[in-house]
Amino acid sequence: MNDLLSIRGLETVFDTKRGTVKALRSLDLDIHKGETLALVGESGSGKSTLGLSIMRLIESPGRIAEGSIILHATEDVDVTSLKGGKLRRFRWKKVAMVFQSAMNVLNPVMRIEDQFIDALEAHDIDKSEISGRIDHYLKLAGLGPKVRRLYPHELSGGMRQRVNIALALSCEPDLLIADEPTTALDVVVQKEILKSLNTLKKQLGLTIIFITHDISVAASVADRMAIFYAGRIVEIGPKEEVINRPRHPYSKALLSSIITLNTKRGQDLISLKGNPPDLITPIEGCSFHNRCPSARPECLKYKPVESLVSSDHYVECLYPIGE
Amino acid sequence: MFAKSERKVEENVSSSSVSGTDVMRFENVTKIYKSGPIVNYALDDVSFSLRKGETISIVGESGSGKTTLGMAAINLLNYDRGTIYFENMPVKKLNRKQRKKFRAGSQMIFQDPYGSLNPYNSVYDSVVAPLNSFRPDLSRSQKREEVLKMLDKVGLRPAESYIDEFPKKLSGGQRQRVSIARALIMRPELIIADEPTSMLDVSVSSTVMTLLNHLKEEMNFSMLYISHELATARYISERMAVMNLGRIVEIGGSDSIVDHPLHPYTKLLLTSMPDVNNSNSEEMDVTLDFDIYNGGIKGCSFATMCPFVRENCKESRPELNKVEEDHYVACFYPLT
Numbered sequence: 233m234n235d236l237l238s239i240r241g242l243e244t245v246f247d248t249k250r251g252t253v254k255a256l257r258s259l260d261l262d263i264h265k266g267e268t269l270a271l272v273g274e275s276g277s278g279k280s281t282l283g284l285s286i287m288r289l290i291e292s293p294g295r296i297a298e299g300s301i302i303l304h305a306t307e308d309v310d311v312t313s314l315k316g317g318k319l320r321r322f323r324w325k326k327v328a329m330v331f332q333s334a335m336n337v338l339n340p341v342m343r344i345e346d347q348f349i350d351a352l353e354a355h356d357i358d359k360s361e362i363s364g365r366i367d368h369y370l371k372l373a374g375l376g377p378k379v380r381r382l383y384p385h386e387l388s389g390g391m392r393q394r395v396n397i398a399l400a401l402s403c404e405p406d407l408l409i410a411d412e413p414t415t416a417l418d419v420v421v422q423k424e425i426l427k428s429l430n431t432l433k434k435q436l437g438l439t440i441i442f443i444t445h446d447i448s449v450a451a452s453v454a455d456r457m458a459i460f461y462a463g464r465i466v467e468i469g470p471k472e473e474v475i476n477r478p479r480h481p482y483s484k485a486l487l488s489s490i491i492t493l494n495t496k497r498g499q500d501l502i503s504l505k506g507n508p509p510d511l512i513t514p515i516e517g518c519s520f521h522n523r524c525p526s527a528r529p530e531c532l533k534y535k536p537v538e539s540l541v542s543s544d545h546y547v548e549c550l551y552p553i554g555e
Numbered sequence: 556m557f558a559k560s561e562r563k564v565e566e567n568v569s570s571s572s573v574s575g576t577d578v579m580r581f582e583n584v585t586k587i588y589k590s591g592p593i594v595n596y597a598l599d600d601v602s603f604s605l606r607k608g609e610t611i612s613i614v615g616e617s618g619s620g621k622t623t624l625g626m627a628a629i630n631l632l633n634y635d636r637g638t639i640y641f642e643n644m645p646v647k648k649l650n651r652k653q654r655k656k657f658r659a660g661s662q663m664i665f666q667d668p669y670g671s672l673n674p675y676n677s678v679y680d681s682v683v684a685p686l687n688s689f690r691p692d693l694s695r696s697q698k699r700e701e702v703l704k705m706l707d708k709v710g711l712r713p714a715e716s717y718i719d720e721f722p723k724k725l726s727g728g729q730r731q732r733v734s735i736a737r738a739l740i741m742r743p744e745l746i747i748a749d750e751p752t753s754m755l756d757v758s759v760s761s762t763v764m765t766l767l768n769h770l771k772e773e774m775n776f777s778m779l780y781i782s783h784e785l786a787t788a789r790y791i792s793e794r795m796a797v798m799n800l801g802r803i804v805e806i807g808g809s810d811s812i813v814d815h816p817l818h819p820y821t822k823l824l825l826t827s828m829p830d831v832n833n834s835n836s837e838e839m840d841v842t843l844d845f846d847i848y849n850g851g852i853k854g855c856s857f858a859t860m861c862p863f864v865r866e867n868c869k870e871s872r873p874e875l876n877k878v879e880e881d882h883y884v885a886c887f888y889p890l891t
């Protein structure tokens with residue numbers, strides 16, 4: 233497999249008054265070149281933390297405590313040790329991110345066009361090239377040149393989100409991390425944005441990490457899907473596999489709790505009892521055992537390790553479903 | 556004390572099943588927001604009724620007027636034209652005593668479980684509030700008893716261990732349960748739930764939906780369920796009203812609407828839904844036009860985006876017309 237990024241043993245922590253929160257617990261992940269990988273999981277499971285760690289945007293009280301993030305370029309570089317100019321050139325030119333709270337990313341008193349010029353100049357893009365690039369990426373994101381002269385408040389939420397995507401892409405990164413880019417939007421606009429992302433991926437050969445808590449959205453964009461739970465990936469595999477044959481009890485619970493147009497009216501929905509573990513105290517055994525319908529005494533004693541269940545499909549469970 | 560008020564509710568229910576009254580009825584309700592030169596019809600001649608014991612959902616995109624409709628229903632909003640009836644009485648004309656009954660009998664559950672509970676109030680304080688206003692006859696211990704019963708009903712068990720907690724110790728789903736307990740403690744006839752799960756995780760949201768569903772069966776209240784999300788709307792409600800720019804453009808049984816939408820806008824919403832199995836390959840060829848509001852539209856509210864638009868759609872307003880049993884659409888050329 234041709235990988236763009238390899239993450240090994242990544243531990244990102246937050247030092248708080250109560251203690252150290254381990255938001256990522258020794259996480260391993262390979263990102264294939266040209267794929268769309270969807271990260272799903274409940275609130276607080278560490279999805280944004282992973283995106284921000286890759287971007288090296290974790291700020292105090294957070295820090296990357298352990299592990300490596302290897303970018304396979306002409307030669308391999310460990311992103312966790314980049315500094316100064318090298319870090320600046322990596323960020324946005326190699327990896328760009330559309331942020332979860334994107335509504336506030338744009339500068340309210342600057343015309344859209346000037347926000348692009350600022351970003352592109354900061355990355356040493358040739359001045360003669362800038363104007364063409366702005367039009368090009370706005371167009372790819374489904375916006376006309378008219379918006380260049382507008383201020384953020386003159387745009388609707390969906391248009392602003394497209395500007396963010398265009399802005400992130402204008403430095404022509406290899407990897408785009410899109411953190412809940414459509415969560416605040418209506419279905420019609422959402423579909424448009426997902427379509428433009430897909431087009432961009434094809435046209436630019438872009439690799440995308442798509443973070444969302446909405447499994448239906450993940451399913452409609454992803455090639456592979458990774459299920460997050462308590463700071464680790466508990467299942468990862470081709471989208472069809474994970475959706476149709478989930479092997480981790482958490483994935484299964486997550487999938488069966490969603491309401492679709494086919495859910496029978498008034499039918500009881502399957503749902504999880506209890507809460508995810510506290511990330512301050514060390515976790516004994518499997519992190520899901522207290523909520524797991526298939527848990528056995530061993531689950532409290534032994535930590536499950538990642539195992540291959542079918543082609544390119546891995547699960548971290550002592551008793552995967554169907555075995 | 557409480558047995559008495561419960562019996563009263565039951566009487567209402569049984570008498571209604573004889574006469575078939577509506578709990579609430581909107582007649583030509585219009586709400587206009589003006590700011591400078593901008594005139595915005597947030598509700599544009601809205602008429603519909605909510606039957607006793609039924610749940611109707613109000614769906615539509617952001618800005619279509621759903622929350623405005625909910626606020627009008629609970630009398631938290633002054634509208635410009637039209638009449639809203641609560642049990643056949645115009646809400647604006649209720650006398651003091653009737654108004655009190657209306658306020659006790661219609662309760663709201665809000666979208667944001669983090670913003671809608673006062674962080675300095677304990678669970679008890681939040682849930683007991685309506686009793687303090689409407690049942691001064693109850694003693695403190697009777698109220699506490701009633702709050703405990705309600706917490707148990709909404710699944711905060713054991714109730715004793717939640718009653719004195721503060722919101723910051725509760726998860727989003729638990730907070731939303733507290734809001735539901737507060738809304739239900741007066742055994743209201745009408746519940747207005749404005750996107751009650753949109754800020755919750757999928758798995759938490761499904762427990763709250765299951766809970767609402769059980770409670771409406773058990774307590775037999777009527778509900779206006781507001782959501783931009785059609786799947787949960789269909790799950791919880793027997794009927795659905797689709798809003799577009801302040802107007803109801805289609806109303807009918809939830810299954811008929813989902814299975815064969817008649818309005819092109821409804822169809823657009825349905826075909827835009829992401830879906831797990833990716834079976835939703837049908838595309839509608841619309842000209843997207845986002846930044847719009849209803850500034851007093853002469854013709855159809857969907858005419859600028861509609862692929863089936865013809866000249867008369869821009870000139871005159873299509874009214875809600877019955878196309879089949881319990882299914883109405885406001886479109887000159889409904890889908891077949």
Ligand SMILES: Nc1ncnc2c1ncn2[C@@H]1O[C@H](COP(=O)(O)OP(=O)(O)OP(=O)(O)O)[C@@H](O)[C@H]1O
Nearest residue numbers: 246248253255274275276277278279280281282445
């Ligand atoms: N600045 C911070 N200080 C302390 N803890 C933090 C901080 N940022 C994140 N965390 C903790 O790290 C964990 C992971 O958070 P993260 O934001 O990555 O979750 P997420 O999966 O993106 O959730 P969501 O779906 O809500 O966006 C959580 O337990 C969170 O409380």
Ligand SMILES: Nc1ncnc2c1ncn2[C@@H]1O[C@H](COP(=O)(O)OP(=O)(O)OP(=O)(O)O)[C@@H](O)[C@H]1O
Nearest residue numbers: 588595597616617618619620621622623624783848
């Ligand atoms: N207080 C207000 N002042 C001025 N305009 C308002 C006010 N409240 C709502 N509006 C406008 O009325 C219209 C309907 O808004 P409303 O909040 O009812 O929409 P909604 O369907 O609930 O949308 P959402 O799904 O985003 O909650 C919008 O155009 C909105 O901008």
Ligand code: SF4
Nearest residue numbers: 855858861868886887
């Ligand atoms: S009335 Fe005309 S414009 Fe409106 S939805 Fe029907 S066909 Fe389209």
Ligand SMILES: [Mg+2]
Nearest residue numbers: 279280281332
């Ligand atoms: Mg996040």
Ligand SMILES: [Mg+2]
Nearest residue numbers: 621622623749
């Ligand atoms: Mg609203």
